[in-house]
Amino acid sequence: MNDKKSWGSTVAGWFIERDEPAATETIETGDVPQSPSVDTFSSATADYSTPSPTQTVFQTAPPRPAGGQVDFVAVFSAAGVDADEQQRVARTTELLRSLPAGTDAAIKKQIVEASLKAFGVPIEKIIEATVEEIQALDGYIRNGAADNEKLIQESDARIKQYEQEIKNIRSVMQHSVDEQQNLIKVCNDKKLEVQQVLEFFGQDKVASVVKASPKLHDPSEQAAGNPAS
16 A cells, blocks of 8 residues: 555554654554554543553553652563663664654665664564553553542542531531520520519519528629629
């Protein structure tokens, strides 16, 4: 086939779709093994919380990111990409970066292939190692998304639990306020009932009895903060 495809549309599921024009760097689709899928994905729209085969690429648990930084060597190693494979990808990446930006794509390819052959590095091994690293990164993203989703669900459950506890506490507080209001009303009603006896004997007589009794306190002195001795 003579159709040319951009790197973003080659090997669907492994490449992130680029925004830059595809004309600057193209490659025949026959040069790179094709994925069974024909659709590409964008890093901005991919649902990484959905289970994927790439989530099982790790042979050991990869390290968690720290402060927004990722230990890529450790991530690749956890996915079974050994040091030699990582070196192959790193050297190829450095070689590509060293090429002048305006170099024709076909010439770039010739230079890179010639250099790799001179070093005795099989191109197939480089492609294989590169795809391994991309699979590891994809799996790392998906695992992180799954962990994040789990954390959000657990946190949401805890928030709902705390919200319910707060609701219960507020209910207890309101019940206590209602009880106190009812207590005030009931006691005041009873005071009015008993007060009829004092009203019958008169204020002066009541005042003299209160003053003479060691059991009673003058309410006027209590209000002033000076309880009778």
